[in-house]
Amino acid sequence: xxxxxxxxxxxxxxxxxxxxxxxxxxxxxxxxxxxxxxxxxxxxxxxxxxxxxxxxxxxxxxxxxxxxxxxxxxxxxxxxxxxxxxxxxxxxxxxxxxxxxxxxxxxxxxxxxxxxxxxxxxxxxxxxxxxxxxxxxxxxxxxxxxxxxxxxxxxxxxxxxxxxxxxxxxxxxxxxxxxxxxxxxxxxxxxxxxxxxxxxxxxxxxxxxxxxxxxxxxxxxxxxxxxxxxxxxxxxxxxxxxxxxxxxxxxxxxxxxxxxxxxxxxxxxxxxxxxxxxxxxxxxxxxxxxxxxxxxxxxxxxxxxxx
Amino acid sequence: xxxxxxxxxxxxxxxxxxxxxxxxxxxxxxxxxxxxxxxxxxxxxxxxxxxxxxxxxxxxxxxxxxxxxxxxxxxxxxxxxxxxxxxxxxxxxxxxxxxxxxxxxxxxxxxxxxxxxxxxxxxxxxxxxxxxxxxxxxxxxxxxxxxxxxxxxxxxxxxxxxxxxxxxxxxxxxxxxxxxxxxxxxxxxxxxxxxxxxxxxxxxxxxxxxxxxxxxxxxxxxxxxxxxxxxxxxxxxxxxxxxxxxxxxxxxxxxxxxxxxxxxxxxxxxxxxxxxxxxxxxxxxxxxxxxxxxxxxxxxxxxxxxx
Numbered sequence: 318x319x320x321x322x323x324x325x326x327x328x329x330x331x332x333x334x335x336x337x338x339x340x341x342x343x344x345x346x347x348x349x350x351x352x353x354x355x356x357x358x359x360x361x362x363x364x365x366x367x368x369x370x371x372x373x374x375x376x377x378x379x380x381x382x383x384x385x386x387x388x389x390x391x392x393x394x395x396x397x398x399x400x401x402x403x404x405x406x407x408x409x410x411x412x413x414x415x416x417x418x419x420x421x422x423x424x425x426x427x428x429x430x431x432x433x434x435x436x437x438x439x440x441x442x443x444x445x446x447x448x449x450x451x452x453x454x455x456x457x458x459x460x461x462x463x464x465x466x467x468x469x470x471x472x473x474x475x476x477x478x479x480x481x482x483x484x485x486x487x488x489x490x491x492x493x494x495x496x497x498x499x500x501x502x503x504x505x506x507x508x509x510x511x512x513x514x515x516x517x518x519x520x521x522x523x524x525x526x527x528x529x530x531x532x533x534x535x536x537x538x539x540x541x542x543x544x545x546x547x548x549x550x551x552x553x554x555x556x557x558x559x560x561x562x563x564x565x566x567x568x569x570x571x572x573x574x575x576x577x578x579x580x581x582x583x584x585x586x587x588x589x590x591x592x593x594x595x596x597x598x599x600x601x602x603x604x605x606x607x608x609x610x611x612x613x614x615x616x617x618x619x620x621x622x623x624x
Numbered sequence: 625x626x627x628x629x630x631x632x633x634x635x636x637x638x639x640x641x642x643x644x645x646x647x648x649x650x651x652x653x654x655x656x657x658x659x660x661x662x663x664x665x666x667x668x669x670x671x672x673x674x675x676x677x678x679x680x681x682x683x684x685x686x687x688x689x690x691x692x693x694x695x696x697x698x699x700x701x702x703x704x705x706x707x708x709x710x711x712x713x714x715x716x717x718x719x720x721x722x723x724x725x726x727x728x729x730x731x732x733x734x735x736x737x738x739x740x741x742x743x744x745x746x747x748x749x750x751x752x753x754x755x756x757x758x759x760x761x762x763x764x765x766x767x768x769x770x771x772x773x774x775x776x777x778x779x780x781x782x783x784x785x786x787x788x789x790x791x792x793x794x795x796x797x798x799x800x801x802x803x804x805x806x807x808x809x810x811x812x813x814x815x816x817x818x819x820x821x822x823x824x825x826x827x828x829x830x831x832x833x834x835x836x837x838x839x840x841x842x843x844x845x846x847x848x849x850x851x852x853x854x855x856x857x858x859x860x861x862x863x864x865x866x867x868x869x870x871x872x873x874x875x876x877x878x879x880x881x882x883x884x885x886x887x888x889x890x891x892x893x894x895x896x897x898x899x900x901x902x903x904x905x906x907x908x909x910x911x912x913x914x915x916x917x918x919x920x921x922x923x924x925x926x927x928x929x930x931x
Contacts, residue, residue: 322739368762382765420664423688437643
């Protein structure tokens, strides 16, 4: 497909990422790495990047994410929640790789007309989330910008044998989700708890073959899991756990659930359900197969595609 | 000074940073670190953060920075240069700590109406800079935003005994700068070369006591060096190396020079000048002292303060 003269709205977020990162693995393979830069284990395409450390049993995790006014929050959003959300989103990504967070850098873009009071409260929310998850705020940057945004960089660590990328599912794996899906717009997206404890328990007690977080809605993220594994998701739509009062469509498409989506061998599902120590629900919603699935998903949230 | 009800424009960037990060070192000291999170060596207040690794002789460096449309570039800026600049800025910070860059994550914020062509060229510039300096592009994020911005996170490594923070100058140190200052608005700010080779040579052959890069102009950055060391800069204004055609005021205030500002013992200056293997000028502009200097600097560039 030619993209000459097209806008981002016309080609969409996934196609944009595919195109701009095509040459990156080349950089990793031929340009800077293999010999000169042997640090990158896993680059583009997962919840976070995975880097080697000086200890062969430990990988470093690296993630960056931004929240933008009038996209992820509004002028009416309680400012502490903006900060919490900005930090919690990246904690969710580090958790979904099986790791734990270590240190963060914050970039603030602001017009300058914002009240200092509001900005301070945003940082209070960032701080609160950082303390909650044992993260040291190690630096950052401030810049003028036409609208308020926060970009959070988070480092983490993971034991090599606990690292859980999204691309290592096995044929026949059960597809599992934590919690309930949908309803983020009712406020959940501002006060959610990243599933760090649950993910840590999983990699310790029932290591998933593949894991990711659901950030753009199951309808966007499950197809990413399919593509990453070259398999099809056979989904029991009735089984999808919905947040109270949500329709199936909302559960699939609202986005910002920040629940874990993972796969384990089918034979381990019962033991997992029996051992699961959290009050948070854990649900099988289908399985992965190389065979084409009878029913396809629609689209979840895309930052650029025009609806 | 009370900041109740004030805007960022009224309090300025340095005061904002001071205020919002006051509690961070507390987080580092009491909240998450010392026992739980012993990774952060150096947090807020330097060119980049310094973290421990699993090798006691090596530190990791971490830096994030953003460039924003109509602040750091315009719709007319050649897009490859936008990408180059976004990456080169953070390379400059890692270099100024005495380290070398390793891997980068890119956050793109875009309206969606931008042409794919323009975005692809921006990433081509990012890529070119990454290859030039041996950096692996390891991931990133895209998001909708009211205006185009790029935030680049860069990791680096530095041998422990070569790490050069800005705060470790000694009484009587000579203050040195590389290159010439001023004139960034004539285009230099889009195509500058980060002084990685020069910084690497310095830490190898004539280890500075303190080092930082000049990003907001000497008039902003030298006072930061003074404050970080609790000393006064006694400057020979005539000696400040100006870019051709620049006035002293431009050399002090234009900003975006991305030259190195460092201090070495006065007795080493002649040997350094004799051994310096680069064509780039290297100049002593004064010395640091606990005594008050006869003449104070004005202000350089502030992202928020109203002029």
